[in-house]
Amino acid sequence: MTIEQRVTGFIRENFLFSDQATPLSPADSLMEAGLIDSTGVLELVAYLEQEFGIAMADADIVPANLDTIAGISAYVSRKQSAAKAA
Amino acid sequence: MCGIAGYLGDVRSEAEGRAVLGAMIGAIRHRGPDGTGIVAEEGIGLAHARLSIIDLAAGAQPMASADGRLEITFNGEIFNYVELRAELLARGHRFRTHSDTEVILNLYAEMGPACVERLNGDFTFAIWDRPARTLFIARDRMGVRPLFHTTRNGVLYFGSEVKALLAVPGVSAELDPIALDQIFTFWFPLAPRTAFKDVLELPPGHTLTATADGRVAIRRYWALDYPDAADADGLDQRPDAAIADDVRALLEDAARIRLRADVPVGSYLSGGLDSSLITAIARREVSDRLRTFSVGFESAEYDEAEQQMAMVQALGTEHSSILCTTADIGRVMPDVIRATERPILRTSPAPLFRLSGLVRDSGFKVVLTGEGADEVFAGYDIFKEAKVRRFAARNPASTWRPLLLQRLYPYLPRLQNQPQAFLQSFFGRPEDAADPLFSHLPRFRTTAGAKLFYAAETRRQLAGYSAMDELRSLLPERFARWHPLSQAQYLEAGHLLPGYILSSQGDRVAMAHAVEGRFPFLDHRVVEFASRIPPRLKLRSLREKHILREAAAPLLPKTIANRVKQPYRAPEVAPFVGAGAPAYVADRLAPGAIAASGLFDPVAVGRLAAKVSRNGEVGFKDNMAFLGVLTTELWLDAFAPARSSAPPRSVAAA
Numbered sequence: 001m002t003i004e005q006r007v008t009g010f011i012r013e014n015f016l017f018s019d020q021a022t023p024l025s026p027a028d029s030l031m032e033a034g035l036i037d038s039t040g041v042l043e044l045v046a047y048l049e050q051e052f053g054i055a056m057a058d059a060d061i062v063p064a065n066l067d068t069i070a071g072i073s074a075y076v077s078r079k080q081s082a083a084k085a086a
Numbered sequence: 087m088c089g090i091a092g093y094l095g096d097v098r099s100e101a102e103g104r105a106v107l108g109a110m111i112g113a114i115r116h117r118g119p120d121g122t123g124i125v126a127e128e129g130i131g132l133a134h135a136r137l138s139i140i141d142l143a144a145g146a147q148p149m150a151s152a153d154g155r156l157e158i159t160f161n162g163e164i165f166n167y168v169e170l171r172a173e174l175l176a177r178g179h180r181f182r183t184h185s186d187t188e189v190i191l192n193l194y195a196e197m198g199p200a201c202v203e204r205l206n207g208d209f210t211f212a213i214w215d216r217p218a219r220t221l222f223i224a225r226d227r228m229g230v231r232p233l234f235h236t237t238r239n240g241v242l243y244f245g246s247e248v249k250a251l252l253a254v255p256g257v258s259a260e261l262d263p264i265a266l267d268q269i270f271t272f273w274f275p276l277a278p279r280t281a282f283k284d285v286l287e288l289p290p291g292h293t294l295t296a297t298a299d300g301r302v303a304i305r306r307y308w309a310l311d312y313p314d315a316a317d318a319d320g321l322d323q324r325p326d327a328a329i330a331d332d333v334r335a336l337l338e339d340a341a342r343i344r345l346r347a348d349v350p351v352g353s354y355l356s357g358g359l360d361s362s363l364i365t366a367i368a369r370r371e372v373s374d375r376l377r378t379f380s381v382g383f384e385s386a387e388y389d390e391a392e393q394q395m396a397m398v399q400a401l402g403t404e405h406s407s408i409l410c411t412t413a414d415i416g417r418v419m420p421d422v423i424r425a426t427e428r429p430i431l432r433t434s435p436a437p438l439f440r441l442s443g444l445v446r447d448s449g450f451k452v453v454l455t456g457e458g459a460d461e462v463f464a465g466y467d468i469f470k471e472a473k474v475r476r477f478a479a480r481n482p483a484s485t486w487r488p489l490l491l492q493r494l495y496p497y498l499p500r501l502q503n504q505p506q507a508f509l510q511s512f513f514g515r516p517e518d519a520a521d522p523l524f525s526h527l528p529r530f531r532t533t534a535g536a537k538l539f540y541a542a543e544t545r546r547q548l549a550g551y552s553a554m555d556e557l558r559s560l561l562p563e564r565f566a567r568w569h570p571l572s573q574a575q576y577l578e579a580g581h582l583l584p585g586y587i588l589s590s591q592g593d594r595v596a597m598a599h600a601v602e603g604r605f606p607f608l609d610h611r612v613v614e615f616a617s618r619i620p621p622r623l624k625l626r627s628l629r630e631k632h633i634l635r636e637a638a639a640p641l642l643p644k645t646i647a648n649r650v651k652q653p654y655r656a657p658e659v660a661p662f663v664g665a666g667a668p669a670y671v672a673d674r675l676a677p678g679a680i681a682a683s684g685l686f687d688p689v690a691v692g693r694l695a696a697k698v699s700r701n702g703e704v705g706f707k708d709n710m711a712f713l714g715v716l717t718t719e720l721w722l723d724a725f726a727p728a729r730s731s732a733p734p735r736s737v738a739a740a
Contacts, residue, residue: 013693017689017691018539018690037706037707043701
C-alpha cells in the first residue's frame, strides 16, 4: 500500500468512521470538512510517528503538512527520504 | 412544585376523562408524590400531582376560585406572592388559603392573561375559565418549569412532561429526525420542537389560550433583550461600584424571596463563585443552620471538594456530599434518559440526578442553586473564546494573537499541547466573522461531528435541512445590532439555558427525585438589570463575571471570589467503556441493534465504539458522538420500544 492509501485508511477508520457515501479526496481540507477537531490533530501526529517511524518537530505540525491527505503523504515521504539520506 | 396535566376537548364521557387524567398524572407522579387531584367535567379536565411546599394543609389542587368561575392546576412557585396577596387584599380580594396558587387565581380574575406580567416566579399553570370556556396556560420567562402539549382527535392535551402525554390512548412516541439533527448540533431541540414527533413545548415566556371550539393562540409576553451596541444610553453608565451594589442588592432580594416555603430550603454548593454567593446570602436569611449539598467525583480533574469544604467552613453550613463514581454515571444513564426525555451529548445531567437523590434522601424538597449566573453575567468559557477569536480574526497575520487561545482552557491538558497553527484554523475561519452564530460555531461544528454516524435513511430524511440555518432564522431582528457579547449571551440564555441547562440538567433530573430547584440569578429583575450592564464590565479583558465578582466580594472569602471559573464537567465516555461498562452498552451498540433501530450506520458506530474503548476520554467530538448515539438508543428503549431492538421486557410473573 502507498503512503496515501495507508493514511486514507487511517482517516476513514478514525475520523470519518464510515465507508458509505462520503467521498474523501487527497486535496480535501480535513479541518474544513470537520473531520479533525482540535484533539484530532494530536491523534494524527501520534499515528504518523508510530506508523511511519518518523518524529515530528513542533514546527512541522502545521496545516500545510497535515490538513490534506496529499499534504500528509508528501510530508511523510520527505521525512522518510531525509532519514534514509542521513 | 408539582406536576400538572389536562385536556381540552371532547373525550366522550366524564368517566373516560377521569381515566385519562388518572393515567396522565400517574405518569408524572414522581414530580408530586404528596397527593393527586383531578377535576373532570364536560370538555375539560385538569390534574395535579402535589409536592407540598406552601400552605401544606390547604394548598391542594386543582383549586377553584371562591366564586367557582376559575379552576387552576399549577406547577411551580410565585415568589412574590406575599406582596401580591397584600395588594389584592387591599383591593378587596378575599382569600381562603395562604397559598401562592390562590394569588394567581385572584390576580387572573382581576387582570386576565396580563396577570403573568406581575408574577415573579418559576411556573407553569393552566386556568379553566368556566364562563368564557377558555383554557389559559402560561410558562415562566426563563423556562424553569416545563409544559408540553399535543393535539389528538381535536383534543388538546398538556402536561409537565411528555410522559403524561404518552399515557393518553392513541399517543405514541416517534423520534423526530429534525429534532435529532438539532440535538446533534446544539444539544437540544429548538422550542417548540421536542424529540417527540407531534409533541410541542410551550416556549419560555409564552402563554397559550385555547377555546372550547378548538382555537389555539400562542403568544410571547416576555423576551430577553439587550441594548443596541451603538446606543450608549441603553447601557448603565453609572460608576462600577454603584452597579455592583445594585447587583448585590437585587441578588439578595432574589434569594430572600426564594427562601419562602413552609418546608426547609437547602442550597447546592459546588465550590464555585455562583453557588457560594447564593449560599452566603441564604445563610444570613435562615434562622436554622443552612443545609448544603454537593456532588463529588473520584478524579481530581472533575472534583471540587477542596473548594466546597473551604466554603462550608467559611459559612458554617451543615453539608452533605455524594460521590458520583464513573460507574454510577453508567448505571443511572437509562434513568437519566427517561427523565430528560431526549438524547443528550454530555453526561453532566447524571451527577445532578444523583445529587437530587441525596437531597431527597436528606428529607429536603427545595434547594437554591447558582445556575444561571454564567448566562446572565457572562461566566462561560465560550464568551472568552469568542472574544479571543474575534480579536485574532481582526488581524489574521498576527502570530501571537492566537496564542491567547491556549490560555483559555487551562484545565484541558491536551489543549496545551496544541500546535498554534491548528488552533488558529480550528477556532477561526475568515468567513465566520459575519455569522450571527459566530460565538458558537466551534461548539456547533464539533457537536455536529455526531452526524457522521447517521444511517443512509436518516441522511435522506434530513437532506437539505440545516439546523444552524433554522436557528439563524429564529434570531430576533434586533440581534444584529447587539454587542457581540450580548449576542453570545442571548444564544446561551435564550436557547441553551431553557433547552438544556434548566431542563435536561435542571428540572427533569431534580424532579425525578421530587426536588425543586430555585434560581436567584434567573429572577427576571436580575436578568433585566444585567442586560443593561456594559459588556466590558461582565467580561473584563478575560476576567469572566467581573461585575458579579465585585458584587460578591463583601460576602465571600477572597479565594472564592477571585477563583477562575472551573466548568462543571463529568467523565464522558469512561462510564461506558472497559471492564466496568454496563451490559446495556454492548447490547445497544451491537451492529444488529443499531441496524434494527435504523437511525445510525452500524459499521461507523462499531468503529467509534472501538476507538473510544481504545483511547478513553479523548476529544469532545468523539465523546459527544458516542453519547449521542448511545443515548438515542436508550431513548428508543424508554419511549418507543417497538422501534428499539431491545429484548422485550419480561413481564413480571404473576
